[in-house]
Amino acid sequence: MADNYWDNYWRERKSRRRFLGGALATGAGASALALVGCGDDDDDGGDSLATPTAGAQATATPVDPLAGAKKGGVYKIDAAGDPPTLDPYGNISFLTKGAAAAHYSRLFMYKAGPGIAYGSVRPTPDAAQSAEASPDGMKWTVKLKPNVKFHNLAPVNGRAMTTEDLKVSWERANSATSTNKPSAAMPVDKVEFPDASTMVFTMSKPSAVFLDVLADSNIFYIMPKEAFATSGGFDPAKMMIGSGPWVWNKYEPSVKWLRDRNPAWHNGGTAGAPFFDQVETSIIPEYANRLAQFLAGNTDSSDVNADDLPSLIKQLPNARIEARTGPTLSFTFFDPEAIASGFAKDPRVRQAISMSYDRDALMELGYNVKKLRDAGLKVETKWHNLVPAGETAWWVDPTGPEMGDAGKYFKYNPTEAKALLSAAGFPSGLETTFQYTANRYGKLFNDIAEAMIAYQTAVGVKSTTDVQDYSSKYITQTFLGNFKGIAFGYETPFPEAGSYLTRFFTDNPTNHSRINDPAMLKIAQDAASEVSEEKRKALFVQAQKLNAEKMFYIPNVAGAGTGWSASQANIRNATEFVTKAYGGYAEVVPFRWKG
Incomplete structure (x- = not known):
């Protein structure tokens, strides 16, 4: 393999070989909320965030998407059902993955922001500070950010993340029971953890998708080692304790989730995201009921059937409507x-x-x-x-x-x-x-x-x-x-x-x-x-x-057409930004507010 392998890779992508750190919130905002996953794009989506391509009623994107951000309040959304398990390594359901993105960090995530289209989102550091490839593309060195802390909940109690947590999470992600193995998507020969903040991947051949795999909200979530402890830990099938933007408050199956703002979130930036104090997700299986709750003002964002869109716009002319095209096969x-x-x-x-x-x-x-x-x-x-x-x-x-x-x-x-x-x-x-x-x-x-x-x-x-x-x-x-x-x-x-x-x-x-x-x-x-x-x-x-x-x-064509979701008129950053897959609770929701 030629020594200029990786230089050629980034020349093709008009980028650099090294991804340096930097808080997502500094230049990123939120994408539109439409709770989908493997789910339908304009109906019973689930607990993760969709990908708009245009806003029928969208306001002009400000130069600074966080200008005038106001803290406080509760963001009220809906989900179509309960996840089969809360353990992101225990099931492939979009409902599980979407919920996991609220609580657990990944090494990388997707950066949303003004002018970044759905098809153009690229990985940006989450818990990672940087990732650097060797000249031949055969080795990757990933460094952790120094300020990543787990939520202040027992038994983890707000301690700092280390590569001990990465090691047990990586092993779980690649276990025989894991259905979304990172190693299945990239040729990893071995992974080493030389110190408390460094993770080194040795490849059997170069990977063009290394950072995308680490950013994929289907695949690799960093869980504290206490989630895998035989004693003195916690059961990840019953509770989520991570380092993401939202802290576990309450989950009532078939009723609702309550998630609190994480004031120590490492991607909060100088603006201090997340802005909402709490996210309340009501579990409402029936679409007609979800729509009725939104029209009555009881929820802030919800998906809308194409059949119902004209009447919704007529009833709520100032609602923020966003369209998204074909992300779900x-x-x-x-x-x-x-x-x-x-x-x-x-x-x-x-x-x-x-x-x-x-x-x-x-x-x-x-x-x-x-x-x-x-x-x-x-x-x-x-x-x-x-x-x-x-x-x-x-x-x-x-x-x-x-x-x-x-x-x-x-x-x-x-x-x-x-x-x-x-x-x-x-x-x-x-x-x-x-x-x-x-x-x-x-x-x-x-x-x-x-x-x-x-x-x-x-x-x-x-x-x-x-x-x-x-x-x-x-x-x-x-x-x-x-x-x-x-x-x-x-x-x-x-x-x-x-x-x-x-x-x-x-x-x-x-x-x-x-x-x-x-x-x-x-x-x-x-x-x-x-x-x-x-x-x-x-x-x-x-x-x-x-x-x-x-x-x-x-x-087929289900998921290929234009799907729609709506937000109340006072929800900021409801339509201006886009993201992919299930990472919206980290890439989207923290940067919304009411104003």
């Missing part, structure tokens, strides 16, 4: 046995199912496109590919020329779908089971799932429907590939697009269909280490074309 997938040796082994079956879907009609069903456009609102109608439409730097338009002949498998063509099924040995169709969860992702997702069943039936794929509970069955079994037949769901909105390739095609517990395709595996591995933006983009094009040709995973 929806997809059809198959059980591993069906792919390996069963009905879905022949790619023509998978192609036929994809061609049975009328994606334009599904987009209209979910996103009320015509009515909103008639009302003068900008509504996106891009379709997801293997990479979601919101990842504009890496997404390939399924209808565009880059897809070549593979693009035909996205087009609605029931006649050809029937012909493909017949050619694959199912002239009279086939029977299977179709599973999805209907009690977490919301009406948009549910409507599209039900319509998909009808489309599949029309071409001969007849299914028994299994509507599953999200917490007890879907996220713990089906999402992990433990099911029979066909499933439909949302994929995690990864901050780094290469994580989609890693999730879908490498040897990890969340390879949903256990796809073992050498070509796709090589693309995923090459994309993780390729430092040239041009070459990396070519790999993403190749991956999306090859998946379309074989339709291992069938991308």
Whole structure:
């Protein structure tokens, strides 16, 4: 490997090799609040923050996003349900990850601020002071900030963070039971902790995504060593004690969370964020109830269905409305046995199912496109590919020329779908089971799932429907590939697009269909280490074309359209900033206030 490896990497990204410290709050604000995750973008999202691209009623962004910030008060929001566990290493649910971001720090996080678009957010130090790569990209040295303290709650009692905490957290993150291993996304040979503030990663090959993995709110949270103690510690499945912006106050399952301001937050900056004294998150499973609570002024921010947006704007003309486009991938997938040796082994079956879907009609069903456009609102109608439409730097338009002949498998063509099924040995169709969860992702997702069943039936794929509970069955079994037949769901909105390739095609517990395709595996591995933006983009094009040709995973349109959320008129920084994935409680909420 040439000595100028890392210089080339940053030259490609017009950046420096070293990420130096600096409080996030100094130049960062908040992104819009819309509680999603694996969740629906305009309905039952969950307890993490979404990603706006425009504000229909947005005010002009001030030069200083924190100018005039006022401290105090309670920020009242909602969540669609309870997390299956509070332990961020105990479950892959977006509800768990979103809650974890409030309490636990990461080494890096994503920097939001004026002019930083959703697709352009980059890692910035969180608990880390700096991260420096060797010239050949084979070693990373990460230094902790000296002022990171855990919350002043027993048994941790406000002590300083050290690499002892990093060591036990890293081991837990990479344990056999961990479903989002950092080492699965980057080639780490070993990790050393030479002193109380230094963590050294030695790589088997360079990683183009190292900082993104450390910033990913799905993956690596720093927990105090007391969370892993056999005695004298605390149970992380029942309580969260970290060093993040919000301190544990109370959690009443199916009722609410209360989180207090952390006055010692290391990213508070000179302005002293967080600004709210408390965040109150009401757990309200029913969308209609959440909307009613917002319209009555009982909550400060909430997601809004596209169908309800015109009437909300009419009723609350000064509400701060934010739009966000396509950060959450929806997809059809198959059980591993069906792919390996069963009905879905022949790619023509998978192609036929994809061609049975009328994606334009599904987009209209979910996103009320015509009515909103008639009302003068900008509504996106891009379709997801293997990479979601919101990842504009890496997404390939399924209808565009880059897809070549593979693009035909996205087009609605029931006649050809029937012909493909017949050619694959199912002239009279086939029977299977179709599973999805209907009690977490919301009406948009549910409507599209039900319509998909009808489309599949029309071409001969007849299914028994299994509507599953999200917490007890879907996220713990089906999402992990433990099911029979066909499933439909949302994929995690990864901050780094290469994580989609890693999730879908490498040897990890969340390879949903256990796809073992050498070509796709090589693309995923090459994309993780390729430092040239041009070459990396070519790999993403190749991956999306090859998946379309074989339709291992069938991308859909739920999550691809324009989703909406609203905040009361007095919530500052409600629409001006963006972030990715589940980190909003740290990257967003601390920088909001009422004024």
